[in-house]
Amino acid sequence: xxxxxxxQGGAKDLARVGETIFKSVDRFNYELFIxxxxxxxAQLLRxxxxxxxxxTRLEKMGHxxxxxxxEEFLARSNLNRCxxxxxxAEVIAKVGFKMFLGVAAGVTNWDQKKEEYSLxxxxxxxxxxxxxxxxxxxxxxxNILCGVIRGCLEMLQWxxxxxxxxxxxxxxxxxxxxxxxxEIIPEEIPVGEx
Amino acid sequence: FGAMxxxxxxxxxKGKNPLFIKTFDSQVEPLKFHYIIHTSLDVVEERTNATxxxxxxxxxxxxxxxxxxxYGYMTNSKSKLIVVVDDLDVKExxxxxxxxxxxxxxxxxxxxxxxxxxxxxxSKKFENEVAAIVKQKSPEAHNDNLAYLxxxxx
Numbered sequence: 001x002x003x004x005x006x007x008q009g010g011a012k013d014l015a016r017v018g019e020t021i022f023k024s025v026d027r028f029n030y031e032l033f034i035x036x037x038x039x040x041x042a043q044l045l046r047x048x049x050x051x052x053x054x055x056t057r058l059e060k061m062g063h064x065x066x067x068x069x070x071e072e073f074l075a076r077s078n079l080n081r082c083x084x085x086x087x088x089a090e091v092i093a094k095v096g097f098k099m100f101l102g103v104a105a106g107v108t109n110w111d112q113k114k115e116e117y118s119l120x121x122x123x124x125x126x127x128x129x130x131x132x133x134x135x136x137x138x139x140x141x142x143n144i145l146c147g148v149i150r151g152c153l154e155m156l157q158w159x160x161x162x163x164x165x166x167x168x169x170x171x172x173x174x175x176x177x178x179x180x181x182x183e184i185i186p187e188e189i190p191v192g193e194x
Numbered sequence: 195f196g197a198m199x200x201x202x203x204x205x206x207x208k209g210k211n212p213l214f215i216k217t218f219d220s221q222v223e224p225l226k227f228h229y230i231i232h233t234s235l236d237v238v239e240e241r242t243n244a245t246x247x248x249x250x251x252x253x254x255x256x257x258x259x260x261x262x263x264x265y266g267y268m269t270n271s272k273s274k275l276i277v278v279v280d281d282l283d284v285k286e287x288x289x290x291x292x293x294x295x296x297x298x299x300x301x302x303x304x305x306x307x308x309x310x311x312x313x314x315x316x317s318k319k320f321e322n323e324v325a326a327i328v329k330q331k332s333p334e335a336h337n338d339n340l341a342y343l344x345x346x347x348x
Contacts, residue, residue: 031305038307045308129305131317136308 018098062144066151086114115181140164202227202278267293
C-alpha cells in the first residue's frame with residue numbers, strides 16, 4: 001500500500017500512486033472545469049487593469065485552495081509525511097499534479113542546498129483553448145497553481161515562494177514553476193506551555 | 195489525383211458579419227471571394243428559413259459561380275462556415291469531412307476565454323490550424339509557387 005512506501009520513494013513509485021488515485025476518483029466534465037477557470041481569469045482581467053494585480057489575486061486564491069486541499073490530498077494519497085523539504089518535490093509533481101490536474105509534472109533544476117527546485121509542466125490542461133490577448137505578456141495564466149502549492153506546503157510547516165518562470169502560453173517550450181524554501185515555520189507552542 | 199482545390203474558407207457570424215476569411219489562391223483578388231461569400235449568405239438564409247426542425251448542419255452546394263462552387267455549413271448557434279472550391283469534380287463526402295474538422299477547430303477557438311463570440315477571430319493558432327486542414331484536403335492549393343519552381347528547374 002502507499003503507506004508502506006516511504007514518501008521518499010522514487011519518482012516511479014510515486015507516479016504509480018498518482019496514477020492509481022487519479023483513476024479511482026469520480027470524474028466530471030473537465031472541459032467545464034477548465035472553462036470555468038478561464039472565465040475567472042478573463043473576468044479578473046476585466047475587473048483589474050493591472051496584470052500584476054491579476055497575478056497576485058490568482059495566487060491568493062490558489063493559496064486559499066491549497067490550505068484546504070492538502071487535507072484531501074493527504075487523505076487520498078495516504079503517503080507518509082515528507083521528512084525533508086526535498087522530498088516534497090516528487091510528491092507534488094507525481095502525485096499531487098496527477099491527482100488534481102490529471103497530468104504529472106517533472107522535477108529539475110535543484111539548487112545546491114536542495115532548497116529550491118523547478119516543476120516542469122509538459123502539459124497543463126488549464127491551457128487548453130487559451131490564447132493570451134494583446135497586452136497580457138506579464139500574465140501568468142495558471143498562477144493559481146503557485147498559490148495552491150504554497151498553501152499546501154504552508155500547512156506542512158514549510159513557507160515557500162512559488163512562481164512561474166516559463167509558460168507555453170507565452171511561447172516558451174514548457175511551463176515551469178520555481179519552488180523555493182524560505183523558512184521552516186515553527187510549530188506554535190500552545191499557551192501555557194514553555 | 196482528384197483532390198479538390200479549396201481556394202477560400204470563411205466563418206460568418208450570426209448575421210452576415212464575417213468573422214474570418216482566408217484565401218488560398220494568390221492569383222485572385224481577395225475581394226472577389228468576399229463578394230462570393232456574401233452572395234452565398236442569401237442562399238443560406240433561404241435554405242435555413244425553409245426547414246423548421248431536423249435541419250442538417252451541412253447545407254450542401256450553395257451557389258455555383260462561373261469558376262467556383264460554394265459550400266455551406268451552419269451550426270445550431272447560427273455561425274456559418276463557408277468553403278469555396280475550385281474544382282469540377284468535387285466529392286461531397288470530402289467536403290462534409292472538411293466541415294467537420296473546420297467545425298471542431300472553430301469550436302476550440304470559441305472556447306478561448308479571451309475570445310468574445312460573434313467577433314472577428316484574430317487567433318493565429320486558428321488561422322494555422324485552418325491552413326493545415328486545407329492543405330491536407332487540397333495539397334494543390336499550396337503548391338502554386340512550388341510547382342512553378344520545380345518546372346523551371348527541370
